[in-house]
Amino acid sequence: xxxxxxxxxxxxxxxxxxxxxxxxxxxxxxxxxxxxxxxxxxxxxxxxxxxxxxxxxxxxxxxxxxxxxxxxxxxxxxxxxxxxxxxxxxxxxxxxxxxxxxxxxxxxxxxxxxxxxxxxxxxxxxxxxxxxxxxxxxxxxxxxxxxxxxxxxxxxxxxxxxxxxxxxxxxxxxxxxxxxxxxxxxxxxxxxxxxxxxxxxxxxxxxxxxxxxxxxxxxxxxxxxxxxxxxxxxxxxxxxxxxxxxxxxxxxxxxxxxxxxxxxxxxxxxxxxxxxxxxxxxxxxxxxxxxxxxxxxxxxxxxxxxxxxxxxxxxxxxxxxxxxxxxxxxxxxxxxxxxxxxxxxxxxxxxxxxxxxxxxxxxxxxxxxxxxxxxxxxxxxxxxxxxxxxxxxxxxxxxxxxxxxxxxxxxxxxxxxxxxxxxxxxxxxxxxxxxxxxxxxxxxxxxxxxxxxxxxxxxxxxxxxxxxxxxxxxxxxxxxxxxxxxxxxxxxxxxxxxxxxxxxxxxxxxxxxxxxxxxxxxxxxxxxxxxxxxxxxxxxxxxxxxxx
Amino acid sequence: xxxxxxxxxxxxxxxxxxxxxxxxxxxxxxxxxxxxxxxxxxxxxxxxxxxxxxxxxxxxxxxxxxxxxxxxxxxxxxxxxxxxxxxxxxxxxxxxxxxxxxxxxxxxxxxxxxxxxxxxxxxxxxxxxxxxxxxxxxxxxxxxxxxxxxxxxxxxxxxxxxxxxxxxxxxxxxxxxxxxxxxxxxxxxxxxxxxxxxxxxxxxxxxxxxxxxxxxxxxxxxxxxxxxxxxxxxxxxxxxxxxxxxxxxxxxxxxx
Numbered sequence: 001x002x003x004x005x006x007x008x009x010x011x012x013x014x015x016x017x018x019x020x021x022x023x024x025x026x027x028x029x030x031x032x033x034x035x036x037x038x039x040x041x042x043x044x045x046x047x048x049x050x051x052x053x054x055x056x057x058x059x060x061x062x063x064x065x066x067x068x069x070x071x072x073x074x075x076x077x078x079x080x081x082x083x084x085x086x087x088x089x090x091x092x093x094x095x096x097x098x099x100x101x102x103x104x105x106x107x108x109x110x111x112x113x114x115x116x117x118x119x120x121x122x123x124x125x126x127x128x129x130x131x132x133x134x135x136x137x138x139x140x141x142x143x144x145x146x147x148x149x150x151x152x153x154x155x156x157x158x159x160x161x162x163x164x165x166x167x168x169x170x171x172x173x174x175x176x177x178x179x180x181x182x183x184x185x186x187x188x189x190x191x192x193x194x195x196x197x198x199x200x201x202x203x204x205x206x207x208x209x210x211x212x213x214x215x216x217x218x219x220x221x222x223x224x225x226x227x228x229x230x231x232x233x234x235x236x237x238x239x240x241x242x243x244x245x246x247x248x249x250x251x252x253x254x255x256x257x258x259x260x261x262x263x264x265x266x267x268x269x270x271x272x273x274x275x276x277x278x279x280x281x282x283x284x285x286x287x288x289x290x291x292x293x294x295x296x297x298x299x300x301x302x303x304x305x306x307x308x309x310x311x312x313x314x315x316x317x318x319x320x321x322x323x324x325x326x327x328x329x330x331x332x333x334x335x336x337x338x339x340x341x342x343x344x345x346x347x348x349x350x351x352x353x354x355x356x357x358x359x360x361x362x363x364x365x366x367x368x369x370x371x372x373x374x375x376x377x378x379x380x381x382x383x384x385x386x387x388x389x390x391x392x393x394x395x396x397x398x399x400x401x402x403x404x405x406x407x408x409x410x411x412x413x414x415x416x417x418x419x420x421x422x423x424x425x426x427x428x429x430x431x432x433x434x435x436x437x438x439x440x441x442x443x444x445x446x447x448x449x450x451x452x453x454x455x456x457x458x459x460x461x462x463x464x465x466x467x468x469x470x471x472x473x474x475x476x477x478x479x480x481x482x483x484x485x486x487x488x489x490x491x492x493x494x495x496x497x498x499x500x501x502x503x504x505x506x507x508x509x510x511x512x513x514x515x516x517x518x519x520x521x522x523x524x525x526x527x528x529x530x531x532x533x534x535x536x537x538x539x540x541x542x543x544x545x546x547x548x
Numbered sequence: 549x550x551x552x553x554x555x556x557x558x559x560x561x562x563x564x565x566x567x568x569x570x571x572x573x574x575x576x577x578x579x580x581x582x583x584x585x586x587x588x589x590x591x592x593x594x595x596x597x598x599x600x601x602x603x604x605x606x607x608x609x610x611x612x613x614x615x616x617x618x619x620x621x622x623x624x625x626x627x628x629x630x631x632x633x634x635x636x637x638x639x640x641x642x643x644x645x646x647x648x649x650x651x652x653x654x655x656x657x658x659x660x661x662x663x664x665x666x667x668x669x670x671x672x673x674x675x676x677x678x679x680x681x682x683x684x685x686x687x688x689x690x691x692x693x694x695x696x697x698x699x700x701x702x703x704x705x706x707x708x709x710x711x712x713x714x715x716x717x718x719x720x721x722x723x724x725x726x727x728x729x730x731x732x733x734x735x736x737x738x739x740x741x742x743x744x745x746x747x748x749x750x751x752x753x754x755x756x757x758x759x760x761x762x763x764x765x766x767x768x769x770x771x772x773x774x775x776x777x778x779x780x781x782x783x784x785x786x787x788x789x790x791x792x793x794x795x796x797x798x799x800x801x802x803x804x
Contacts, residue, residue, distance in 0.1 A: 084650030167655065294695060316686075316697070318654050348652060375652045406653075432651070457650075 009038070017046040026051065045069055052076070053452075053477050055117065056502065059534045060098045064105030071110045072136070073102065077117035079480050079528055080430075081455055083141065086482055086526070088508055090541040092118075095142075099123045103130035111136035111162075118142070124149030128156035135187075138164040146171035147198065154180035161214075162190040172198030179204050188212040192219040194243055199223040202232075210235045219243030219273065226259055233262040242266070243273035298331030302338025310344040311335055315375060318348075329356035332372075336363040344369040351382045352409055357391025361398035370395055371406035377433035377458070380410040387411055393418035396426070406430040416440040420447025428453040435459045445469035455480040463490030470498050478530035482506075486527055489520025494529070495547035502536055503547045504528040515545045683775055689717050689752065689783040700775045706767055713754070713783070752783040 020043050023029050033043040048071040052063065055077045064070075077093025095117045102109055109131045119142045127134065134157045139145075151174050153163065178201060188208070193200065200223045209215055215236050220243065224232070229244065242263070263269060293301075293313065301308065313327065329352045335342065336359065343366050352374050380387055388409040396402060396419050403425055407415065411434035419426070420443035427450055434440070441461035444454065446469055454476065462485040466473075473479055473494075488505065495503040506526035507515060515522075536546040683700040696716055703709045754766035758777040766774070766781070 081650065083655050084653045086650045297695075314654060315652060318652050348654070373652055377648070377651070430653075432653075458648075 013038075013042050013045075016042045020046055048072060050074070054530050054532070055093060055095075055098060056534060056537050057477070057530065057532045060101030061105070062534070064101050068105065069108075070106050071108060072113075073106070073109065073111070074113040074115075075117065076115045079455065079478060080116075080453070081457065081480055081482070082116055086457065088506065088541060088543050091506070091544060092537065092539050092541070094144075094539060095119045095123050099126050103127075107131065108133060110134060111138075113138040113140070114142055115140040116142065118144040119149075120144050121146055121149035121152070125152045128152040131157075133159055135159055136162040136164075138162065138166070139168050140164070140166040141168065143169035147174040147177040147196070150174070151177035151180040154178060154185075155182070158182075158185065159187050160185070161187055163188070164190055164192045165195050166192060168195050170196055172196065175199065176201060176204070178208065181208055183211070186211050186213070189214050190217040191215065192217065192243070194219040194221050196221045202228045206232060206235060212236075213238070215239065217241040230258055230262040233259075233266060237266050238268060239266045240268050241271040242269060293331075294326040295328055295331040295334070296326070298327075299334045299338075302334040305339060307341055308335070308339040309341050311339075311342060312346040313348055314346075315348045318375065329353055332356065333359050333363075336360040343367055346371040346373075346406075348373045348375060350375050351379070352388060352391070353381045353383050354386060354388055354391040354394075355381075355383075357388065358394045361391075361394035365398045366401065367395070367399040368401050369404040370399065370402060371404065371430070372408055373406065374408040377408075378410045379408075387415075389415040389418070393422075396423045401425050404428045407434055408432060409434075412436050413440040413443065416443040420444050423448050425450055427451065429455070431456045431459055433458045435461060438462050438464045441465035442468060445472045451475075452477045454478075456482070456484060458483040460485055463487055466490055466494060467497075470494055473529055474498060474500055474531050476531065478528065480526075480528050481524075482526040484527075486524045487520060488515070488518055488522040488524055491524055491527060491547050492520065500531055500533065501529055502532050504530075504540075505545045505547060506543055507545070508543045683778075685756075685778055685780050687713065687716070687781040687783070690785045692717060698781075700778060705771055706774075709766075710754075713781075717783070752785065754781065755784050756781045 016039065020029060020032060023032060026047075026049075029043055029047060033040045044067060046069065047067045048069060050063065050067055050070050050073050052058065052073070052075045055075050075095075075098055077095070078087055078091060081087055082091070082093075093116060095114055102112075103126050107130060110133050112127065112131075112134075113136070119139060124145055127137065129152075137153060137157070137160070145168075147170060150163075150165075150170075153160070154177060175198065185208075189212075191208075198221075200221060202224055205220075205224070206228075209218070209232055216239060218232070218236060218239055218241070220229070220232075224244070233239070233242070263272075298313070301311075313331070327349055329349065332345070332347050332349070333356050335345075342364055345367065346369075349372075352372065357372075374388075381391070389412055392405075392407055392411065392415045396405065402423060405419070405423065405426060405428070407430065413436045416435060416439070419429070423429075426448050429444065429448070429451065431454075437460055440459065441456070442465035444451070445465055451472075456479075459481075461481065466486065467490055491503050491505055494501065504527070505515060505524050506528065508525065512518070536548065540546060684697050685700055687696045687698055698712065698716070700709070703712060755763050756766050756774070756778045757763055757780045759779060763782075769777070
């Protein structure tokens with residue numbers, strides 16, 4: 001800052017605020033805030049939206065102080081591999097500290113989005129009581145709350161627009177929670193209760209939907225039978241997004257024609273999810289296939305769904321013995337050829353070839369997210385028996401905007417060399433059962449300049465690449481490594497060298513000496529490293545050590 | 549399904565690690581129904597199990613070739629799956645491999661979706677005996693571009709199954725009018741009508757894959773035995789089913 005030159009005073013603060021509102025990314029706003037004190041102050045007062053990618057990266061009170069006028073907050077807790085039971089259930093990610101700080105410092109908060117956090121009913125009650133103008137509650141992959149907490153939200157949030165419950169573990173102890181929405185409540189735009197296990201009172205739901213004329217998204221759970229679904233659709237012809245959750249329609253195929261005409265009555269419907277017969281006559285922008293599908297089905301999708309942007313194909317029988325299943329690389333290739341707008345793929349299968357991946361890479365240079373899971377670890381190209389290095393290399397070389405990548409199959413260090421060199425936009429990389437040695441990890445950490453999240457399991461990566469690339473870890477949000485070849489000594493060194501990292505060692509076996517007394521060559525089962533300005537957290541369970 | 553193999557043979561197989569791993573062949577080591585008259589005499593299997601054997605063999609070879617120090621990798625990776633020894637009884641299908649924790653990376657709620665369906669008795673659906681696990685099998689119809697999955701425990705007879713299949717695939721099949729509906733007579737007969745492929749007009753023959761991987765005609769064994777042994781269903785075009793024996797044109801059941 002040039003001494004004495006207060007050029008920021010050329011315009012009133014409100015003008016700068018307006019200028020800053022055009023900055024597209026928080027990173028840009030952060031940069032503006034560094035220019036001079038006046039800009040710092042103005043930007044600080046006008047930041048309404050914060051995203052905290054790791055709830056332990058900053059103290060809640062500090063975040064609230066830093067940006068006192070926040071209206072919308074999004075916070076994430078546990079590492080992604082918690083979805084697959086790799087993170088101990090008591091690891092952390094509790095929301096209380098955040099909710100309490102926000103209730104204190106952000107009374108005007110309107111939107112709260114939490115992902116992979118432990119949210120108690122007390123939290124929900126606090127939210128319901130403290131935020132007078134609360135509009136959006138989105139809980140994704142959370143746990144720790146019950147329908148009693150939802151009742152508090154329903155009863156008190158008079159201006160609620162969005163209640164999005166996506167893949168949470170919710171205890172069902174209040175059957176009539178939805179009845180707590182008062183009769184005067186009409187503001188709902190999004191209601192997603194697909195993850196609720198319990199029965200839903202369809203009569204109450206009908207009345208709720210009937211009095212909310214702006215309802216655009218409705219995702220129900222399994223308990224709404226098809227006959228009643230038809231009634232709901234008649235009350236909400238303005239729907240844009242409809243989901244039937246886990247509904248199993250297999251026993252009522254004759255009702256489908258009734259349902260189809262009810263759906264046809266919703267002229268704005270763009271998105272469908274749930275258990276469906278294959279081949280609806282609509283062209284949804286995002287099509288969640290929840291029923292059984294094989295290559296032939298995907299070929300049909302490729303032929304008809306030309307607007308398809310995102311495809312997710314999950315295994316119907318993930319733990320069964322490998323039965324002959326006709327979902328192979330051919331389905332993926334067909335989709336890549338037939339759907340020019342496709343940018344995001346999650347695909348589980350049992351076989352793959354480099355040739356197929358090369359074709360996919362050529363067909364879809366616009367991929368932003370490519371996640372391939374070949375179910376059997378170390379599976380090579382089933383025709384050539386070669387590793388799949390060439391195939392995945394083609395993906396990263398062709399897809400210049402790739403932000404997320406998950407690898408699988410037989411892979412050597414070569415694929416990591418390509419990724420490190422070519423994946424310049426990559427932000428998240430998931431690796432399992434791959435690589436030959438340290439070089440693989442070194443390629444990634446010394447390349448991939450935009451890497452934010454790296455999660456690795458069951459790979460032969462050791463200490464050296466971590467120590468050699470310690471500085472890189474501070475440029476990333478987090479690193480997860482489990483069942484690799486990292487030793488305690490390297491973790492200790494890393495923690496000493498990098499004070500702005502929390503180096504968490506997770507050891508669930510609980511036998512032998514406590515970790516402080518273990519020697520340097522003690523192998524580390526699970527390692528979670530993340531940058532933070534908050535220092536070591538105080539809520540670690542007994543299986544987690546934070547090294548200093 | 550009764551096994552008649554000698555005790556000595558069984559012991560051999562239960563100790564042989566590699567042998568049990570590859571064991572997907574015909575029961576009794578492929579030599580035929582030695583002492584196993586009840587099961588083998590009625591078989592009209594046409595699927596070769598040799599192919600399955602070879603595939604497994606190849607997968608094991610690849611693992612060995614995968615990398616130098618594969619053995620070291622196995623030691624270092626505590627969550628690496630261990631190759632499970634199969635059941636000591638060679639008649640049973642090989643035991644499922646020991647699960648690797650968190651692999652494949654499918655969220656548990658998604659995994660248990662079908663389990664939830666089977667455990668919750670729905671008011672809308674038919675009755676299933678309380679406490680029994682579901683028996684989901686895939687149903688494919690030659691010519692239809694999608695599969696369905698049904699729970700065999702929801703039906704009590706071949707007749708109920710036949711009616712459900714007709715409803716389910718009604719857009720691809722019709723019931724030929726030559727056999728009039730006889731109404732429910734409580735019997736196990738599926739003579740109510742032949743399923744006919746709408747496009748080609750040829751009959752659809754219901755077949756199923758049993759626990760040994762053999763393809764059988766639906767209706768040969770008592771209903772309960774069928775539910776226990778059926779792994780998947782396929783409504784096959786009549787021409788393909790020629791090799792399956794003399795019972796082509798109708799569902800047929802001999803109750804024992």
